[in-house]
Amino acid sequence: MIMGLSHVAFGCSDIEAATARLIGFGYAVRFDAPALENHAAKTPFLSRYQPKHHIRALSAEGAMAIELLDHGGLVGEQAAALIPVFRSLAPCPDWQARALDDLPISAEGLKSLCNALGKAPLAFHDPALSMTLMWVAATGDAPGLHACALPTADTGATVALLGQLRFRPDASGLWSLLTPLPALQARLIPVAAKQAAGFSDDPRLDAPGCACLALMARGTDRLPMPDALQGHRVSFSLPVNGKDSRITLAQPERGPIIELVDQTT
Secondary structure, eight states, rough: OEEEEEEEEEEEHHHHHHHHHHHTTOOOOEEEEEEEEEOOOGGGGGGGOEEEEEEEEEETTTTTTEEESSSSSSSSSSSSBEEEEEEEEEOOOOOEEEEEEGGSSSSHHHHHHHHHHHOOOOEETTTTTTEEEEEOOOOOOOEEEEEEEEEESSSSHHHOOOEEEEEEEESSSSSEEEEEEEEGOOEEEEEBBBBOEEEEOOOTTTTTEEEEEEEEESTTTSSSSOOOSSSSEEEEOOOOOOOEEEEEEEOOSSSSSEEEEEEEO
16 A cells, blocks of 8 residues: 655765755755665666665655665666656756756646646756756745656556556646655656657666655555556565665556555564
């Protein structure tokens, strides 16, 4: 059973610079594992397997939780699976402006995105996070990662996946998790996709950007998996932050890698 958001995974090559950037948005480090075992079962989800990797989990009140992943360097183009939407009082001074048309989101998708956000976002490349992202001005709302756009070539399949993962839409088209706990909340915006230079439709955990959405779950060893996750997937046990966890990674036909984190102790 899906309980809520664990984190959105950000690939990075400089975890200290990425951490400093997120601290500027009000994030604090929850835990840090500089030499965590990189289970060999994850090999199909990586461009280059390394036996150890560095993860750092951060959270901020009113924003989606983030986990930084450092696999010893980034490989390939930015994952098109999830495009972050940050909010704050002002863009970061070192951000480099990009056109919204540069994103892997079609003109129709951009209209859906603006409707769900209630305003048109701006696009920037963030050198600290090594990715292109979107930004909206915070008007009394908490800064940080507000939502993620979910580009898709098959809206019906994506909507079905979100429903099976316990997301529900509001009237604007913004999908939120069914959870009463704000710290476990996630917000996704399915949008029509297009091909875009610099973005890959084949998400990998060691690519720039956001390839993976991780959800807290219970009973993954005995309850049936959602239909959309019945394809390629692996499960393994691993101690994370002092807790034994059963990790399931699944690659839907479209969209991000889905990780289910089942803390068994």
